[in-house]
Amino acid sequence: MTTIMHPRLAATLVSLAVAGSLLVAPVAFATDMGADVDYDLVFPVDGEHHFSDTFWAGRSHGFHVGQDIMADKMTPVVAAADGVVRLVNWTAEPHMNPSRCCTLVIRHDDGWESWYIHLDNDTTGTDDGKGWGIKRAITPGVRVVAGQHIAWVGDSGNAEGTAPHLHYELRNPDGVVVNAYSSLVVAGGNDVGSGPRDPLVGGSRVLKSGVDGADVRVLQNLLDGLGYDLGRIDGFFGSKTDAAVRRFQSSVGMTVDGLVGRETKTALSGLSRGSADSEVLLIGSRGDPVRELQRGLNDLGFDAGRADGVFGPITLRAVLEFQRANSLWVDGLVGPRTRAALLVK
Ligand SMILES: [Zn+2]
DSSP states (O other), X not given: OOOSSOTHHHHHHHHHHTOSOOOOOHHHHHTSTTOBOOOXXXXXXXXXXXXXXXXXXXXXTEEOOSEEEEOOTTOEEEOXXXXXXXXXXTBOSTTOOGGGOOOEEEEETTSOEEEEESBOOSOTTSOOSOOOOBOTTXXXXXXXXXXXXXXXXXXXXXXXXXXXXXXXXXXXXXSOEEBOHHHHHHTTOOBOOSSOOOTTTTOOSOBOTTOBSHHHHHHHHHHHHTTOOOSOOOSBOOHHHHHHHHHHHHHTXXXXXXOBOHHHHHHHHHHHHHSTTOSOBXXXXXXXXXXXXXXXXXXXXXXXXXXXXXOOXXXXXXXXXXXHHTTOOOSSOBOHHHHHHHHHO
């Protein structure tokens, strides 16, 4: 059911970074907290819900690490993958500590884990904290299969007084919380996100010599896509990356300082978007991907005109209608989200 290194990992990175070709080292990549992964999972909330990318969202206690999936109390929660229940209410003991209701940790067969937090702890129809929103059979050591009903959405723990939701964490075998957002979208979640995600421009930190991380890898991929020689794409901002950044800054007439702040990020991102092998389709794009897009839209009843492989005004109108109908960001750009929505339909 699940794999540690999913072949689509690289594809997701490409589309998120809006970059060209990629050479990713998935093992190293997956160890970064908040790294985007493409992990095969079953969407963990089985009922009406909505979510947007809340990883790194500001919270009173710092930054949010995980994804909040909003849903009514008592909406069924299902196992995201095959595995074994490791902790119930933070314990592997049989008594399961009812005062700490209700959380579940399930270890998948590949060593990754799903953490389900804020599960229901109320008697139905109340907020009394006396309920038990985990199925009785779900106890430490019990085997579950992907899609199996294990619990119910609630507002327990530090979510009391907030809108009920499932706080979902996907952890890699090192215990590092990765960003499950893309995987949840691919799994068919009702994503109502507020705009196309860009892990480089979206990140606020300034990248410079000596830093490493997922955002550096995105940067390297963008530079690589523009033809700069970086040697290895390893997520470390070393001398070659520094040299490439400086050459890039010089070529576009920016201050040459080797610092990748918002200005340089935006310039890089804009250029990559316009490059021939860009994953984002927009008005003016041509070729087979456009033809596929047009066929997909036509099949779904959004009139994209003749599937001629030219993204013109009729195709644009169809894309806008499709985005509106699917609660996507209505921008006429066919990036990862719109693509995912087209695929799941
Ligand atoms: Zn949360």
